[in-house]
Amino acid sequence: MRASNEETHTPxxxxxxNPDYKGKRAECDGGGRMPDSKHAGRQDFAGTLTxxxxxxxxxxxxxxxxxxxxxxxxxxxQQAVWCDEGSLEFPDD
Amino acid sequence: xxxxxxxxxxxxxxxxxxxxxxxxxxxxxxxxINSGGFAVLGEAMHTxxxxxxxxxxxxxxxxxxxxxxxxxxxxxxxxxxxxxxxxAMIPQQQRDFEQAIKKKYDVPExxxxxxxxxxxxxxxxxxxxxxxxxxxxxxxxxxxxLGSPAFILDRAHQLGMQVWGLVGKPRQxxxxxxxxxxxxxxxGYDAAGHTGTIGTFSIVPxxxxxxxxxxxxxxxxxxITTGRHLAAALALGAxxxxxxxxxxxxxxxxxxxxxxxxLIEAGTEDAVxxxxxxxxxxxxxxxxxxxxxxxxxxxxxxxxxxxxMLSSDYIQGSLDYQRKDLMTEAAGQGIHYITExxxxxxxxxxxxxxxxxxxxxxxxxxx
Ligand SMILES: Cc1cc2nc3c(=O)[nH]c(=O)nc-3n(C[C@H](O)[C@H](O)[C@H](O)COP(=O)(O)O)c2cc1C
Numbered sequence: 369m370r371a372s373n374e375e376t377h378t379p380x381x382x383x384x385x386n387p388d389y390k391g392k393r394a395e396c397d398g399g400g401r402m403p404d405s406k407h408a409g410r411q412d413f414a415g416t417l418t419x420x421x422x423x424x425x426x427x428x429x430x431x432x433x434x435x436x437x438x439x440x441x442x443x444x445x446q447q448a449v450w451c452d453e454g455s456l457e458f459p460d461d
Numbered sequence: 462x463x464x465x466x467x468x469x470x471x472x473x474x475x476x477x478x479x480x481x482x483x484x485x486x487x488x489x490x491x492x493x494i495n496s497g498g499f500a501v502l503g504e505a506m507h508t509x510x511x512x513x514x515x516x517x518x519x520x521x522x523x524x525x526x527x528x529x530x531x532x533x534x535x536x537x538x539x540x541x542x543x544x545x546x547x548x549a550m551i552p553q554q555q556r557d558f559e560q561a562i563k564k565k566y567d568v569p570e571x572x573x574x575x576x577x578x579x580x581x582x583x584x585x586x587x588x589x590x591x592x593x594x595x596x597x598x599x600x601x602x603x604x605x606x607l608g609s610p611a612f613i614l615d616r617a618h619q620l621g622m623q624v625w626g627l628v629g630k631p632r633q634x635x636x637x638x639x640x641x642x643x644x645x646x647x648x649g650y651d652a653a654g655h656t657g658t659i660g661t662f663s664i665v666p667x668x669x670x671x672x673x674x675x676x677x678x679x680x681x682x683x684x685i686t687t688g689r690h691l692a693a694a695l696a697l698g699a700x701x702x703x704x705x706x707x708x709x710x711x712x713x714x715x716x717x718x719x720x721x722x723x724l725i726e727a728g729t730e731d732a733v734x735x736x737x738x739x740x741x742x743x744x745x746x747x748x749x750x751x752x753x754x755x756x757x758x759x760x761x762x763x764x765x766x767x768x769x770m771l772s773s774d775y776i777q778g779s780l781d782y783q784r785k786d787l788m789t790e791a792a793g794q795g796i797h798y799i800t801e802x803x804x805x806x807x808x809x810x811x812x813x814x815x816x817x818x819x820x821x822x823x824x825x826x827x828x
């Protein structure tokens with residue numbers, strides 16, 4: 369394998385905070401893909417939203433930060449994950 | 462009896478048969494479209510320029526008929542990292558295991574080492590760049606293969622495009638229908654690639670129930686490789702089928718010959734659900750790489766993209782040197798019925814004929 373890092377990463381998002389979502393329990397029908405490949409996978413998460421979000425593009429495409437994860441894939445070492453707003457479910461609503 | 466294959470989906474797209482080919486191969490897509498079916502070209506792995514070229518290529522060959530483009534929008538993302546940071550995260554134990562597999566099976570080094578530089582960084586940014594081309598080209602159908610397409614619906618509809626969503630859970634379907642998604646693809650566990658955990662026979666009727674009264678057509682996906690599957694999907698209430706594995710060994714498919722042979726030889730039990738290739742759990746054909754990572758002395762599978770960094774040389778080496786014994790590809794449980802290399806047009810007509818035979822047999826029983 370060969371690694372190079374020709375790209376510079378200027379974050380193309382605007383950060384924000386939604387107090388209504390702080391501390392809210394949520395589930396994420398998540399998943400992702402390997403860039404430039406056809407490999408992808410579904411991943412389920414559950415945890416608590418911090419209220420922090422990132423808006424990508426003009427739509428905007430909003431992503432919320434979920435931590436205190438109570439459900440995550442076995443090989444997911446992190447304790448927090450960013451989730452697409454359209455893929456969130458709120459079990460308490 | 463009216464034509465049981467002429468469904469709402471056929472009306473919505475102006476197509477003859479309610480059969481959608483998901484493919485990464487442009488020739489397959491064009492052959493299916495020109496034979497009366499519909500095709501969606503997977504473009505997740507391509508740059509915006511490449512996508513634009515492919516769209517033009519298809520348009521030049523289908524005489525105004527509609528077609529679709531699929532992108533795998535992400536739905537969850539860990540904190541982004543550079544590729545150097547990611548490389549440094551691969552533990553020695555897993556590196557040693559990769560080397561041991563390569564030695565044991567005499568895996569050749571790839572001719573050109575996979576370039577990993579795009580694997581760090583932001584999935585969302587990449588998806589947004591790809592989406593711009595889809596909008597610029599006003600592609601008739603955009604299919605989101607994973608994440609919710611809710612955020613682009615307004616813009617797509619303003620441009621006269623349809624947006625389809627591929628879901629693995631009934632609740633995703635409910636949410637996407639409420640947001641205004643035009644067509645839902647209910648993908649069951651039998652499917653190739655990034656399937657969820659609910660079987661096709663269980664998810665399809667539940668999604669049909671969720672869509673009832675909304676006018677949103679539902680397409681069944683996962684393990685569909687015969688006309689009996691097509692008839693069964695319609696009996697479950699679906700308006701059509703979305704098929705991937707069915708086209709992999711077709712005459713037009715650009716997969717290399719040994720891989721097609723491997724797929725023709727493979728049975729249902731060879732289509733395994735494992736995370737050993739990319740770190741994401743996917744259904745792919747069994748290979749020595751799968752067997753070794755499933756063995757008792759295997760270290761834990763790493764998260765994406767680290768696991769893919771480990772498997773990429775193995776996969777590329779197997780393809781570069783046409784090592785059928787090492788090859789793997791995404792494939793669904795219906796692979797059992799893929800037993801010969803046929804032209805796409807014939808695959809479609811065989812599927813349609815068999816489904817019609819099923820309906821005829823039921824009609825005969827009624828008489
Ligand atoms: C080789 C291969 C690659 C795939 N890549 C994608 C992809 O990039 N995007 C996507 O939405 N689905 C992808 N899929 C899954 C298909 O969309 C579809 O859900 C699946 O093939 C249906 O199951 P079947 O193969 O049993 O027909 C892929 C399938 C195959 C066979």
